[in-house]
Structures are given as structure tokens and as C-alpha cells.
Amino acid sequence: MTSPKPLIYAELLPNIRQISVLAALPTPSDATTRVSLSADRAVLTLVHNGATASLQLPGAIAPAYTPTQPHSTLAQLSWRIPLVASPSQPRAAPSLPAPWSAGALANTSSFFCRGCRGVILPSGRVTTWRDLPSENWAEMMEFWHCHKPDVPVGEKGEEEGGDNTMKGYGANTRMMAQKGVGKVDLTYFLLDSEDCSGLESGIKKAACQLNASVARSPIQMPQSDSSTPFQDGECTLSNREWVTLPSGFSGFSMGEYLGLDEEHNSYLPTSRPQPSAISSEPLFHKQTNPLQTSPSSLALSCASCAAQIGASTPAGYQLYKWSLSLTALLTTSTSSPTTQLAPTSPPLPHFLLPQLQAQSSALGVSKFIIRPPPPPADAEGQSNTDAEVGVYVWLFAPSLTVSFSSLSSLSSNSPPSTPLHDSPPPALPASKLLFRPAPPRDEATAILDAPNSAVEEVRLPASVVRAFTTLLQESNARLPEGARAFAGGWDVGILEVWDGGEGGV
Structure with a gap:
């Protein structure tokens, strides 16, 4: 029977110029337990009871260092290994990049459902990709506006008024989706609903449930397009369609049935004009990310496998990056226009x-x-x-x-x-x-x-x-x-x- 291997973990500690190494043995150390370095001093090897485990050190170590052999009867081992001497350099604040920034995407980029490979964003629908600003940009801009030097009253223009929504920024403003433009956050894409495909929103599912429960009730509301009669069990609902209502209908709106505010949801049937670029609906509600923060947001699911892909909000469709796989068309002269790269699916x-x-x-x-x-x-x-x-x-x-x-x-x-x-x-x-x-x-x-x-x-x-x-x-x-x-x-x-x-x- 093969002996279990030791488990080794190493962590680079640049502030103190050391590498911390921890090891766990399946049984206490004994005469068979030995530690050594490779000839290039890049790999640490631990042998115990006939089992060997090796670890690639996460930094270049001092040339004179020799690891201390472990004492007997210990199951947990540790070493502090000094790094090779080098001139100290100021360390910049860490900033973690996220995959699929605007600069990495093109109009040939297409996205699939990670679960079933159903097409969510066909190639060519989005012609321009733009990175969204920091989620706190509106607050910072408003702070700057409030604390900038005063302008004489006679020199103030209309834009110097107190309404931050007219200035285009402020704590009560938010970015809106635009057709053909993909707006990229660290965790989601903000897209126009018409650019996406293969998605079902919560309102559509609720409409199906409502229709199924009262499909044969005496009262029915006609669709705006009379050429396509509403069928029992049909699950298609556009911005101007109506659904079957119960016989006790007393005038409630679809938004009231779903527990939503019709005025703040651009996906409910309404004749109210919707803002095209900036909405004055508050974005931040104490929590730090905008995903699913609006009370009028609806879940977006894959029409094929029902996996949750994102949320339908008044600002547009927010599609979670971790729910998608990317396929980009090859653009080299030697490749066929129909050849595709394998979808990439970075982990959560x-x-x-x-x-x-x-x-x-x-x-x-x-x-x-x-x-x-x-x-x-x-x-x-x-x-x-x-x-x-x-x-x-x-x-x-x-x-x-x-x-x-x-x-x-x-x-x-x-x-x-x-x-x-x-x-x-x-x-x-x-x-x-x-x-x-x-x-x-x-x-x-x-x-x-x-x-x-x-x-x-x-x-x-x-x-x-x-x-x-x-x-x-x-x-x-x-x-x-x-x-x-x-x-x-x-x-x-x-x-x-x-x-x-x-x-x-």
C-alpha cells in the first residue's frame, strides 16, 4: 500500500523578503523524513516514509540557504526561507485585473451560456465595447462639484444649477444600456435587451404562470397585434402584449401582480418614456455592487437550460460574466472566417x-x-x-x-x-x-x-x-x-x- 504524500504549501512574503513553507505529514516525522533543494534551488522536496512531495518555490532564494532537517515526532513542519538579495523597490497598491475587459473584446466576440452552450450574445450584435467607470464615480463627481471653487452668480450657466441629474452625474444617476454598445464591469456586462438572445426574464415566467392558472377564465385581454391570437399556455410576452386575467379582475396592473413598480421598470408594458442615457433611480443601497440591487430587477435565465444568466434592470440587461463562455472569431489571414476559438470560461x-x-x-x-x-x-x-x-x-x-x-x-x-x-x-x-x-x-x-x-x-x-x-x-x-x-x-x-x-x- 502506497503511503500518503506529505502536503506542502509555500507563500511569498515580499515585505520581509522571505518564503513561508508549511508541510503536513500523514504520520509524525522520523528517521525517513528528509528535506532537500534541487540543483537550481527552485524546487523543495520532502521525503517521508517512502513518499515524496515536491513544491516549486514562489521566489528565488538566497544562494547560501540550506533547509534545516525536521526534528522527530513532528507532524507539522515549517521553514522560513530568505529571498535572494535585491534592491528594494516601492510596491504599488495591488490591483487585480478581471478577464474580458473592453479592450480584450471585439465586434466578433460572442457569448454562450456556460451550462448548455446556448447563444446569449451573437457575434456582431455589439460593435463597441466600453469599460464602465468605478461604481463610486457618481459620488466622487458630486463631491467634486460641491467642493469646487464658487463661480460668481452672474457667470453661472444653466449647467451650474442644483439638479445633478441635469449635469449627468451625481449619486442618483446610473449608466444605461445602449443598442450595439457593450458596457463592461468587473463582474457583468450591461447590454441592451435587443442585442441578446436565448433569455427569459422573470416577467415572462410570471406571465406564463398567470396565464396557465386562469387560461380559461371568462375575461381575456387581447394582444396589441390581433393577427397573432394569444394561445393557452403560450409563453411569449412582448412590451405590448396582454395576458389572460382572472374573472375577478379589478384593475390591477401587471407590475402590481408581480410586486413590481411599473414606473421604474422599462420591461413592463407602459407608455411612459424611458431615459436613453442616464436614469435618476438610486443605484447604491448600502451594498457595494449593483447586481440585483434594484427592487424592480428581474432574473434572466437561459431559455434552454434555465440557468440564471443575469438580471433585467431599468438600466438594461446585466449578464453575469461567470455564467457565460466566450468565443471570439479568428481574425488572422490564414484562418477561415467560420473558424472559432474554443470558448473560455474563467472560474468565479x-x-x-x-x-x-x-x-x-x-x-x-x-x-x-x-x-x-x-x-x-x-x-x-x-x-x-x-x-x-x-x-x-x-x-x-x-x-x-x-x-x-x-x-x-x-x-x-x-x-x-x-x-x-x-x-x-x-x-x-x-x-x-x-x-x-x-x-x-x-x-x-x-x-x-x-x-x-x-x-x-x-x-x-x-x-x-x-x-x-x-x-x-x-x-x-x-x-x-x-x-x-x-x-x-x-x-x-x-x-x-x-x-x-x-x-x-
């Missing part, structure tokens, strides 16, 4: 960790409660399990370089590494997060609303919160036992981040 942390780091830098916080948005007040049968889903995260070190002796990848969405001539896996860019279950909803709300709270809220779909929590737990299990916990009841998670290479594009 490649999008979510840059979002957390950006919010940490902008707001001066490092702790987040990640949970789903609260269910609507009239949502009967809402899953109590979904309501209590959540994880409390401390972004302890956004940018690290780490190494593992295990050949399994950090993300369950990534393919497992394949050994090449028995060489250990390379060092990886990563973030260190401390995590624990989120407190109950009422207690979490009290923490967030405290006057001196240093905790922010991030709202994500329950399925995404569960997936992120699972990734944290899996990464914790890959660490040596002595590195899995932190003081104060926190568990330690190490998640790989995107390094800006082609793999994420």
Missing part, C-alpha cells in the same frame, strides 16, 4: 475577487458579508434556505504568490493539472481570504447598519454565494492543517486570481 473567483479588491480600495474596508438580496415581501414559498445563505469574508491579502505540492487545481472549475516529467506545479497568483458563515440576516443587517461599521454587503444570487463558499472550503482543505485556521474563528481560503494572460480572454 477570477471575476469576484477583483470586485472585492476594488471595493476594498475604494471604501477602505476589507470585510464583506456576501449574501442574496432579501426576498420580496409578497414572495410566498420563498426558500428559507436561500434566505439564510451567506458567507462572511475578510479579504486578508488580495495579491499573493503561492505554491502547492498538490497537483489538483485551486478552482474546481479549472481542469486538473497534468504532471510534466514529475515536475511540481508552478507558483500561482492568488488571494488569501478569511471566511466563516454569515450571521443570521437580522444580525448581519445590524452589523452593516452600525454607525462605525467597517463591513460592507455584496449581494449575489444564492447559487453564486453557495458556489463561492464551496470554493473557499475546498481551498481550505488543500492547506496543511496548521494553516487552515486563523485566530477569531476564521477559516483560511486561498483562491487563484487571473494573472492577465490570454487564458482569461
